[in-house]
Amino acid sequence: MSAQSLFDLAREDGPPADRRDAMWDQIATATGAGAAVSAAAAMKAPAAAASSAGGVATTILATIGTAIVALALSAPDPSTRADVPPRVTTPAAHVSPAGEVPTTRPAPPEHARPEPTGDVHAPAGDVRVRVSTPATPITAFGPTTHAPAARPTATARAAESGEPGDALSHEADLVSRARTALRAGDASTALTLARRARSEGARALEPEEMKLEARALRALGRADEAAAVEVALRLRHPGHALAR
Amino acid sequence: MTASATLPVDIDAGPNADPVTSPPASGVAPRAEIDPKAFRAMYDAHISFVWRNLRRLGVADADVEDRAQEVFVVAHRRFDGYVDLGHGPRAWLFQITLRVAAEARRHRRRHPVDPDGGAAQERQSLEAPQPAELTRKRRLEQLDRALDTLDLGRRAVVVLHEIEQMTAPEIARALDIPVNTVYSRLRVGRAELERALRSAGEPA
Numbered sequence: 001m002s003a004q005s006l007f008d009l010a011r012e013d014g015p016p017a018d019r020r021d022a023m024w025d026q027i028a029t030a031t032g033a034g035a036a037v038s039a040a041a042a043m044k045a046p047a048a049a050a051s052s053a054g055g056v057a058t059t060i061l062a063t064i065g066t067a068i069v070a071l072a073l074s075a076p077d078p079s080t081r082a083d084v085p086p087r088v089t090t091p092a093a094h095v096s097p098a099g100e101v102p103t104t105r106p107a108p109p110e111h112a113r114p115e116p117t118g119d120v121h122a123p124a125g126d127v128r129v130r131v132s133t134p135a136t137p138i139t140a141f142g143p144t145t146h147a148p149a150a151r152p153t154a155t156a157r158a159a160e161s162g163e164p165g166d167a168l169s170h171e172a173d174l175v176s177r178a179r180t181a182l183r184a185g186d187a188s189t190a191l192t193l194a195r196r197a198r199s200e201g202a203r204a205l206e207p208e209e210m211k212l213e214a215r216a217l218r219a220l221g222r223a224d225e226a227a228a229v230e231v232a233l234r235l236r237h238p239g240h241a242l243a244r
Numbered sequence: 245m246t247a248s249a250t251l252p253v254d255i256d257a258g259p260n261a262d263p264v265t266s267p268p269a270s271g272v273a274p275r276a277e278i279d280p281k282a283f284r285a286m287y288d289a290h291i292s293f294v295w296r297n298l299r300r301l302g303v304a305d306a307d308v309e310d311r312a313q314e315v316f317v318v319a320h321r322r323f324d325g326y327v328d329l330g331h332g333p334r335a336w337l338f339q340i341t342l343r344v345a346a347e348a349r350r351h352r353r354r355h356p357v358d359p360d361g362g363a364a365q366e367r368q369s370l371e372a373p374q375p376a377e378l379t380r381k382r383r384l385e386q387l388d389r390a391l392d393t394l395d396l397g398r399r400a401v402v403v404l405h406e407i408e409q410m411t412a413p414e415i416a417r418a419l420d421i422p423v424n425t426v427y428s429r430l431r432v433g434r435a436e437l438e439r440a441l442r443s444a445g446e447p448a
C-alpha cells in the first residue's frame with residue numbers, strides 16, 4: 001500500500017456515529033451549549049429523574065441535608081447579637097434547571113408570610129430550612145418571599161423569544177460582573193448580581209453563582225447565610241469542585 | 245529542535261491559550277453571545293477533522309475521545325474570539341487541536357500507564373473485530389508510527405497538506421508561519437515519512 005493510499009485511508013478516519021453524539025452530550029454538559037440546542041439529548045435524559053429509586057435517594061439526601069442546615073442555622077452564634085435574629089433570604093426567583101415549569105411552592109404558614117421589604121426577620125431558633133429535590137432549587141428559607149408562581153422561567157422566555165442562547169449569555173455576563181464587583185470589594189453589588197444570575201439566567205452556572213453568593217455574604221458579615229448557601233451548594237452539586 | 249521552537253503557534257502555552265485569531269484575554273470581560281446552534285453546527289461539521297488530526301498528531305487511541313471533547317470545550321470558550329478569515333474554522337480549530345495534542349503527548353510521556361490499568365482498552369478489544377476493520381486499523385497504525393518519526397512542526401504540515409488537502413497558504417495561516425517554510429517542511433517531512441514507511445516494509 002502506497003503512502004498516498006494510507007493518506008486516503010486516513011482521510012476517512014473519524015469517530016463512530018454513536019460516539020459523536022456521546023461526545024456532544026459531554027461537551028454540552030461542560031459548556032452549557034446543548035441546553036437550548038440538543039432536543040435529542042433532552043429526550044434521552046431520564047424523564048423520570050425525580051421519580052422511582054433516584055427520587056427516593058434524593059429525597060433521603062435532601063432530608064439529611066435539611067436536618068444539617070437546620071441545626072447549623074438554629075445553633076446560637078456568639079458573633080450574632082441576641083436582639084438581632086439571623087436574616088435568611090432567598091433569591092428573588094427560581095428557575096428550574098430544565099426551564100420547563102416555574103417552581104410552585106406551597107404557601108408559607110401565616111406567621112411566615114413575606115414582608116414587602118423582601119428581608120424577613122424571624123425569632124432565633126424559628127428559622128426553618130427547606131431543601132428540595134434537584135428538580136426544584138434548594139434554598140434556605142424560613143419566613144421568606146417567593147417569586148410569583150406565574151412568572152415564566154428564563155429559559156422559557158428565551159425559548160419564546162426564539163433565541164436560546166440569550167439566557168446563557170445573560171447569565172455568564174451577570175456572573176462575570178458579580179466576580180468583578182467582588183474583586184473590587186463591592187460585595188453588596190456582587191450579591192445582587194449573583195442572585196440575579198440565579199434567578200434570571202439559564203442556571204448553567206449555578207455552582208459558580210452559589211459560591212459567589214456565599215463569598216459575597218461572608219464579605220458582608222452574614223456568615224450564617226453564607227454557610228447555608230454553601231451547604232445548599234454541596235447538596236445540589238456534591239461532585240463539583242466549588243462544593244469541596 | 246523542539247516542537248515549540250518550530251511552531252509560532254505556541255503549543256507550550258497549553259490548550260487554553262488564545263489562538264492567533266482571538267483577541268488578548270481580557271480577564272472577566274463579559275463575553276459575546278454564542279449562538280448554540282452555530283456551535284453545534286461547527287461541531288457536526290468538524291468533529292471528524294478534529295478527531296483524525298488528534299490521531300495523526302500522536303494522541304493515543306484511548307485518549308482521543310477525551311481530547312476531542314477538550315478541543316471543543318476550549319473552542320466554545322474562545323468562540324467569541326474566532327474570526328473567519330475566509331477559510332472556515334478549520335485553521336482555528338487546528339491551532340487548538342495542535343496544542344491539545346501536544347499536551348496529551350506530554351501527559352502520556354509522564355504517565356505512560358493507563359490509570360485504569362488498560363481496562364478500557366481491554367473492553368474495546370473484546371469486541372469482535374471485522375477483518376476489513378482490522379486491516380484499516382493496522383494500516384492507520386503504520387501511518388501513525390511513520391508520522392511519529394517526524395518532528396511535530398513537520399508532522400503538522402504533512403498532515404494538513406497530505407490528509408486535509410489544505411493549500412500551502414492555508415497551512416501558513418493555520419500555523420502562522422511563512423509560506424516558504426511550509427514548502428520546505430513539506431519537502432523534508434515527505435522524505436522522512438517515505439524513509440520511515442520504507443524501513444517498516446511499506447513501499448512509499
